[in-house]
Amino acid sequence: MTTTPPQRIGGWLLGPLAWLLVALLSASLALLLYVMALATPQTFKTLSGQETGNLLLWGISFITAIAMWYYTLWLTIAFFKRRRCVP
Secondary structure, X not given: OOOOOOOOOOHHHHHHHHHHHXXXXXXXXXXXXXXXXXXXXXXXXXXXXXXXXXXXXXXXXXXXXXXXXXXXXXXXXHHHHOOOOOO
């Protein structure tokens, strides 16, 4: 009884894999910058002095950064698991 080992990721798939890993690193660094900014008390003073519109845009930007990080992480995991939902 012989078993064939599963095929590994290689060839032209290394390009999208590199892009996914760099995108995940970039999204992680963006979230790190947001968290570091939120960790300082001076940021809360500055944000409380802003208008509501600017504060809303800042919040939307933060939520978008979280969503992009989560999606990139999910896509990278799905890529390694070779799910059919990954194009």
